[in-house]
Amino acid sequence: MPEDLLAKLRAAxxxxxxxxxxxxxxNNVTVDGVRPLVPSTKLVGPARTLRFVPNREDLFDAHGAGYNVQKRTFDTVEAGEVIVIEARGDTTAATLGDILAIRAHARGAAGIVTDGAVRDADAVAAVxxxxxxxxxxPAVLGRRHVPWDSGITIACGGTTVQPGDIIVGDSDGVIVLPPRLAEEVVDAALAQEDEDAWIAEQVAAGNPVRDxxxxxxxxxARYESWRQKR
Amino acid sequence: MPEDLLAKLRAAxxxxxxxxxxxxxxNNVTVDGVRPLVPSTKLVGPARTLRFVPNREDLFDAHGAGYNVQKRTFDTVEAGEVIVIEARGDTTAATLGDILAIRAHARGAAGIVTDGAVRDADAVAAVxxxxxxxxxxPAVLGRRHVPWDSGITIACGGTTVQPGDIIVGDSDGVIVLPPRLAEEVVDAALAQEDEDAWIAEQVAAGNPVRDxxxxxxxxxARYESWRQKR
Amino acid sequence: MPEDLLAKLRAAxxxxxxxxxxxxxxNNVTVDGVRPLVPSTKLVGPARTLRFVPNREDLFDAHGAGYNVQKRTFDTVEAGEVIVIEARGDTTAATLGDILAIRAHARGAAGIVTDGAVRDADAVAAVxxxxxxxxxxPAVLGRRHVPWDSGITIACGGTTVQPGDIIVGDSDGVIVLPPRLAEEVVDAALAQEDEDAWIAEQVAAGNPVRDxxxxxxxxxARYESWRQKR
Amino acid sequence: MPEDLLAKLRAAxxxxxxxxxxxxxxNNVTVDGVRPLVPSTKLVGPARTLRFVPNREDLFDAHGAGYNVQKRTFDTVEAGEVIVIEARGDTTAATLGDILAIRAHARGAAGIVTDGAVRDADAVAAVxxxxxxxxxxPAVLGRRHVPWDSGITIACGGTTVQPGDIIVGDSDGVIVLPPRLAEEVVDAALAQEDEDAWIAEQVAAGNPVRDxxxxxxxxxARYESWRQKR
Amino acid sequence: MPEDLLAKLRAAxxxxxxxxxxxxxxNNVTVDGVRPLVPSTKLVGPARTLRFVPNREDLFDAHGAGYNVQKRTFDTVEAGEVIVIEARGDTTAATLGDILAIRAHARGAAGIVTDGAVRDADAVAAVxxxxxxxxxxPAVLGRRHVPWDSGITIACGGTTVQPGDIIVGDSDGVIVLPPRLAEEVVDAALAQEDEDAWIAEQVAAGNPVRDxxxxxxxxxARYESWRQKR
Amino acid sequence: MPEDLLAKLRAAxxxxxxxxxxxxxxNNVTVDGVRPLVPSTKLVGPARTLRFVPNREDLFDAHGAGYNVQKRTFDTVEAGEVIVIEARGDTTAATLGDILAIRAHARGAAGIVTDGAVRDADAVAAVxxxxxxxxxxPAVLGRRHVPWDSGITIACGGTTVQPGDIIVGDSDGVIVLPPRLAEEVVDAALAQEDEDAWIAEQVAAGNPVRDxxxxxxxxxARYESWRQKR
Structure with missing residues (x-):
């Protein structure tokens, strides 16, 4: 991702x-039901996807242990990427713990989004x-999940995430930006943000929202005049 | 609302x-499922109601845009009022953002209660x-709602709110007080609070709750004696 | 509970x-859906159980008022015990308030776990x-519950708790340890914690999780060598 | 409603x-979560709306008893109309029983849709x-609801219903047709139905759905030729 | 239970x-979320209670197998009794199958109510x-439950059932009658039923529900006159 | 699948x-939350998987229309196979209608399992x-889903289904059999069924379940003796 696009997305x-x-x-582009472990966190980066399927004991025996796809994903995530995990919204088992969070951090990953849970939550928050x-x-993932595959299109928090989709998160939630729209959308959002900040000032000064x-x-006209003076 | 009633409600x-x-x-007088954006917030005031109905695309086209009833409500809320929004408990779209919160604040509104979501949550918290x-x-209301009417009796968080009902919120939740009971109820609550504080001291000192x-x-008798000395 | 077992459980x-x-x-040993009132709280102790049944008005009349089993439980909890309350996950009424929390604290109880709600939440947090x-x-328990019995096996947050089971809670959640396994499990957990801390350091230093x-x-071998030097 | 439009809607x-x-x-025009009491029921007619709000004991005392808005609605429903009831999807109390169903039937109403429950279900089915x-x-409505108003826009089963909207129900569910679209939509649906029936025959005969x-x-071309011969 | 009370309850x-x-x-006396396996079933009898707790693997090992409390309850249920099972509303494992249903039937039990599931459903329906x-x-109870105790007060479908409470079920649902109220309540219900049947006739004949x-x-007066003539 | 294995599975x-x-x-091998459209249906066959992802408007535009993977799957399903659809348990849009059901039937498919909904339900039931x-x-799949891929491991109704897994359904629900266990499991189930039928007779005759x-x-010994005589 170009650095200036990143910078704009961090500001938007x-x-x-x-x-x-x-x-x-x-309209259906938000990962719902997730919150940042640390308040007022901002997250931006392209998606690296990881899919867990429901724990079926025979499949967990074959795919859950050892150097499974979950660990391989965290070992190979690229700098700037966001690992996005499909856990079907099941928060009664963890989908990662502190060691994997440290690994992602060490590789320069830009963040992690999971619609499941984390264990070692305080330690993960501190990474x-x-x-x-x-x-x-507290439970390890095998309680509910089998780590299955990565690099495919997944469902997460009620929307769909493709590898390479741009993920942006803040206190309001997490959104998925199709890459081809990213530049256009972020430019429009920043322009609107500029307008809205000025509108907010007028409203704070006592003006009605009407008009x-x-x-x-x-x-x-007043706004444009103010903007040009700035 | 009389200032001394307000003062008592703020203390209760x-x-x-x-x-x-x-x-x-x-028993059925609490707005359940809502929390203050800022911890330890106290809210008191008469209700100004606003109702959203489920997004039906043809109705949103006719009623959602422009100077709709949502905006008109925030532009006309009176000082001291609490805007209470029926969003059917659907938190997958916002029911207000920072500019409307600023407008309500500028008009001297006493607060906002919504069983839907807010966008610009950090900014709204800062207002x-x-x-x-x-x-x-993050989504605007049109994702799930059509702003429909105001000033009517609404459902919010599992209870019913009439315009003018007294709304009180703190860390335990939000309650609806029928106006005709407000004085009697708050006086009784404060008297009980006085008793409970004294009981708490006795219990902290090691006395059983029995008796x-x-x-x-x-x-x-001991309590009355203490109270008269105070 | 032996003091050294307690100390180990507090560390694990x-x-x-x-x-x-x-x-x-x-696998099914966690009390799900509960969070500490105060972030980063640690809780350890043997369970003292208390069961509420659904409010049926005739039963509440007979069992709800006066010196009921809820109050008797808080008055008799022993130092070091954790009161664990079955409220069927219904959080639309409180299962305790500040006075009972103060009573438990005054008796030296080690904590309280409820899959229902608390009232006076700020005051309870301060105890x-x-x-x-x-x-x-905000509602008292009678809105949804009849205090029924104590000292029996209960369901809480999706698992089963027997009187005397060891309850441990932290930011990840609450777990139930069968007493006969406690020593073995905590020793193994602390040993693993030791290993994991060392692994975390290696990973933070850039090593892959592979191997x-x-x-x-x-x-x-490297870990054992480091451990012996320590 | 014109008789020929009705006839077409009954066929569609x-x-x-x-x-x-x-x-x-x-897309958001279906009343979800409702099923016909009697399998394979067809329902068509313009909506007559009725809104219940959550039971608040003081409001029920004032509005629940006697000749309330629920009874007035059933007494005044016009021939051909469908009574549509907002009960916020709460099915733990009835929203009508056999006597009201008989009254609606006697007045020639075309049906009833409620996202709450019915009592006397066997008797209602027999009407x-x-x-x-x-x-x-089995419970009467006062367990959860206060009958509040009628003839206003309501929410039902996740969509919005306005008085006069055309309601159509069958084994797949219930849909809301804005009146201005009804003729166009039903004509298009019947034409498509005609096509689909012919396609179904071709597929039953072993043809792939491809093309x-x-x-x-x-x-x-084949379809048109067949249609003209018919 | 006296035979004439039973007869009246079967008619009500x-x-x-x-x-x-x-x-x-x-108000809180219904077992919600349960339906008869066979449509239009009537069930009447005093409760024999059975409680399952959440499956904790160590407890299941000790209490789940062999001649457990579930089997002992079905082997000792008395003629006319209704077995009522607390399964915490968890329907992802069965709480009985055909052999236990046959046993209850052979002992003359009046019925079974469970807020969990049944396996061998077709066979059970045929008993x-x-x-x-x-x-x-399809799953046996051990998937989710440990059979724990019987003859105690339980929660079932959101209400509380004591041993000996009178259970009545039909197409509208299942209700719990405190024994001391049974005679009075059933007499009043039958009298009301008589009235309502007459009212239904008047309404079917075209009279409004008003008055x-x-x-x-x-x-x-007309009703009383009719009733005396009957 | 060998015909005799099929026959045994149909009997089990x-x-x-x-x-x-x-x-x-x-334990985690059942597709929960699904029911047969036609009561007392039996279904047996190897899985042919189909995955839908949440509707994201840009992805639907690219993948939803025309000869999509849903249609290709129904056009290529082999005789005896069961199409199993992942729809994330979302039943507010259909995942197939009558024409696709006819196509599957024409190809000799053994059945369809979906944790989403069907449209044209009466017509589908009649196929x-x-x-x-x-x-x-009633809604087409695009309301909630994008048809995405087939022939991969999917989640359905809370369990995991691999292509080729053996799917068996009856009135109790749907189960997933790993192929390598199928013969052994069905033989054991039929043997147990034989025993259970005999036990049921003894219990119906008045014997306790004890022993x-x-x-x-x-x-x-008695059972073996009976079995050998048979």
């Missing part, structure tokens, strides 16, 4: 990206890598 | 008001107006 | 105990006794 | 109407009026 | 009993004993 | 197969192919 609120995607017909999760649970949010011609 | 814990309402036969919500979500919680005649 | 993370129990065939709960709610987590012979 | 499957509404951008419901429950569903030019 | 609809209990202040259940599932449901003085 | 109840799998350590589903819904279920040495 998820709510603003969501509004721009909706304008382009994309310094952004983690968005459905909750904390201002969205702006009518008169308010827009 | 929601748990105490709940106990007094239950004594008067009212300074008490907000109790079902969660945070003390509730108090038998002997303990009550 | 719940995630580590969970992994050791799973190795011994116990200083570890409390893990399904949430906060290290779990360790192959070569890494184990 | 809900699945076909749903597909046509989706083609016109309407002969189509009833779609979230389930059966046939939807039809390519060659298959369409 | 659950909905009517529910209404009478509500008049006496009892001829009334069974109300949360669903069908009739409930009856005003004039209608009551 | 799912409950019996479940018990045998549990004896071999497999004659066994269908187990989470419910009926009989499971059988002690004495009962087993």
């Amino acid at each position: 609120p998820v709510a603003g990206l969501s509004a721009q995607l909706r304008k382009r017909g994309l 310094g890598i952004p983690v968005f999760t459905g909750g904390a649970h 201002l949010f969205p702006m009518n011609a008169e308010w827009r | 814990p929601v748990a105490g008001l709940s106990a007094q309402l239950r004594k008067r036969g009212l 300074g107006i008490p907000v109790f919500t079902g969660g945070a979500h 003390l919680f509730p108090m038998n005649a002997e303990w009550r | 993370p719940v995630a580590g105990l969970s992994a050791q129990l799973r190795k011994r065939g116990l 200083g006794i570890p409390v893990f709960t399904g949430g906060a709610h 290290l987590f779990p360790m192959n012979a070569e890494w184990r | 499957p809900v699945a076909g109407l749903s597909a046509q509404l989706r083609k016109r951008g309407l 002969g009026i189509p009833v779609f419901t979230g389930g059966a429950h 046939l569903f939807p039809m390519n030019a060659e298959w369409r | 609809p659950v909905a009517g009993l529910s209404a009478q209990l509500r008049k006496r202040g009892l 001829g004993i009334p069974v109300f259940t949360g669903g069908a599932h 009739l449901f409930p009856m005003n003085a004039e209608w009551r | 109840p799912v409950a019996g197969l479940s018990a045998q799998l549990r004896k071999r350590g497999l 004659g192919i066994p269908v187990f589903t989470g419910g009926a819904h 009989l279920f499971p059988m002690n040495a004495e009962w087993r």
Whole structure:
């Protein structure tokens, strides 16, 4: 990902990206039910996907132990990538713990999103890598999951994530940006953010939202005039 | 609302008001599933109601855009009022964002309660107006809701709220006080709070709750004696 | 409980105990859906059980008021014990408030676990006794529950708790240790914790988890060598 | 409603109407979670709405008893209308029983849709009026609901229903047709149904769905030829 | 149970009993979420309780196998009794199968109510004993449950059942009658049923529910006159 | 699949197969939440898998229309196979309708299992192919799903299904048999079924389940003697 796109995405609120995607017909693009382990975390990066399937004891015996696909994914995640895990929203077993979070951090990964749980939650929070999760649970993944495959299109938190999709998270939640729309959407979101900040000032000063949010011609003229002076 | 009633309600814990309402036969008076955006927030004021209905695309086209009833409500909320929003407990779209929160704050509103979500959650938390919500979500309301009407009786968080009902919120949750009971209930709650604080001291000192919680005649005599000395 | 077992349990993370129990065939031993009122709380002690049944008005009239089994349990809890409450996961009424929390604290109880809610949540959090709960709610227990019996085997948060079972809680959740396994499990968990801390250091230093987590012979030799030097 | 429109709607499957509404951008138009009391029931008619709000004991005392809005609605429903009830999907209390079902039937109502429950379910099923419901429950409505108002826009089963909207139900579920689209949509649905029936015959005869569903030019030519011969 | 009380309870609809209990202040007396395996089943009898706790592998090893409390309960149920099973509403494992249903039938039991599932559902339905259940599932109980104790007060389907409580089930659901109220409640329900049947006839004949449901003085006079002639 | 294995599986109840799998350590092998469209349906065959991912509008545009993977799967299903569909348990959109069911039937498929919904439910039920589903819904799949891939391991109803796994369904539910265990498990289930039928006769004749279920040495001797005479 180009550094300037990254910088813009780091500056853009998820709510603003969501509004721009909706304008382009994309409503079902949020990973719902996850929260950052550390409040006010920002996360940006392309998705590296990992899929868990429901624990069936015979499959866990064959695929769960040893150097499984979960561990291989954390060992090979590239700098800047976000590991996104499909755990079917089941938060009664962990999908990673502190050692894997440390590994992802050491490889320079940009973050982790899982619609399952994490274990060692305090330790994971302390690692310094952004983690968005459905909750904390002490059990290892084998209680509910078999690590199955990576690098395929997955479901996570009610939306679909493809490898390479751009993942952005903040206090409002996590959103999935199709890469071909990223530049256009983030530019529009930042422009709107600029407008909204100015509108917020006018509203804080006592103006009604009527005619201002969205702006009518008169308010827009004032805004443009202010913007050019800036 | 009379200032002294307000002052008493600000001093009374929601748990105490709940106990007094239950004594008067009212059990289903709590807005469940909502939490304050900022911990240890207190909220008190009469309800200004706003109802969203499920997003049906043809209705959203006709009622969702422009200066809709959501915006009109925030533009006309009176000082001291609490905006209460029916969103059917659906937290997968926002029911307000920072600009509307700023507007409510600028108008002197006493708070906002929604059983849906908020967007721009960090910014909304920073505005300074008490907000109790079902969660945070980046999407605008049109993802799930059509803003429909205001000033009517609504359902919120499993109870019913009428315009003018007194809303009180704290860390335990949000409660709805029928106005005609407010004075009586808050007085009883504060008196009970006084008793409970004294009981808490006795229990902290090692006394059993037996005979003390509730108090038998002997303990009550001691309490009354202490209270008169105070 | 022997003091040294207690000390070891206080040092052992719940995630580590969970992994050791799973190795011994116990997967369904966590109280799910509860969180500590105060972040980063640790809780350890043998269970004192208390069961609530669903509110049936005639039973509440006969068993709910006065010096009921809830109050008797808090008045008789022994130093070091953890009160564990079955509330069927219903968090729309409280299962205790500040006065009972103070009473448990005054008796030296080691903590409280409830899959229902607490009222006076801020006050309860301030008492200083570890409390893990399904949430906060202002209503007294009679809204949903009849206090029924204590000292029997109960269901709590999806697992079963017997009087005397050892309860351990931290940020990852709450686990139930059968007493006969406690010593063996905590020793194994602490040993594993020791290993994992060393592994975490190697991973933080850039080593892959491959061959290290779990360790192959070569890494184990290095670990043993380090451990003996320590 | 014109008799020929009614006739066409009675002939059109809900699945076909749903597909046509989706083609016109309407996806959120189904009342989900309801089933007919009697299998293979068809229901068609304009909506007469009725809203229940959550039981708050003081409001029930004032609005629940006597000749309340529920009874007034059943007493005044017009021939051909479908009573649609908002009960917030709560099926732990009834929203009507046999006497009201008989009254609606006697007035010539075309059916009843409720996202709450019915009591006297066997007797209601025997009345002969189509009833779609979230389930059966013995309790009267006051257990969970206060009958509140009628003739307003309501939420039912996850969609929005306006008075006069056309309601159509069959074994697949219940759909809401905006009146201005009804003629166009039903005509398109019946035409598609005609095509689909012919396609079904070809598929039953062993043809692949490829090129046939939807039809390519060659298959369409055959279909048109068949249709003209018919 | 006296035979004439039984006969009256068999004639009384659950909905009517529910209404009478509500008049006496009892709202939370229904076992929700269960349906009869065979449509239009009637069930009446005093409760014989059986409690399952969540499967904890060590407890199942000690209590699950052999001649456990589940089997002992079915072997000792008395003629006319209804076995009521607490399974915490978990329908992902069975709580009985055909052999136990046959045993209960052979002992003359009046029925079985479980808020868990049954296995061998078709075979159980064929036995001829009334069974109300949360669903069908092929797994044996050990998948989710440990059979624990019997003859104690239990929770089932959201209400509380004491040994000896009178259980009545029909198509509307299952209700719990405290024995001391049974005679009074069933008499009142049958009297009301008589009234309601007459009212239903008047409504079927085209009369409005106004003044009739409930009856005003004039209608009551007509009803009394009719009743005396009968 | 060998014809004699098929015949044995058709004779074996799912409950019996479940018990045998549990004896071999497999508990999480049932597709939960699905029911046959036609009561008392039996379904047996190897799985042909099909995966839907959550509807993201941009992905639906690219993958949803035309001759998509859903249609290709139904066009290429082999005689005797069971199509198993992952729809994440979302029953608010259909995953197939009558034309695809006819196509599967025409190809000789042994059945369809979906944890989503079907549309044209009455018509699908009439086709004659066994269908187990989470419910009926009129909407086409695009309301919630993008048809994504087939022939991969999927999650369905809480368990995992691999292509070629043997699927068996009856009134108790649907189970997944790993092929390498099929012969052994079905033989054991049929043998147990034989025993259980004999036990059921003894219990129907008035014998207690004690010593009989499971059988002690004495009962087993009688059973063996009966079995040899047969």
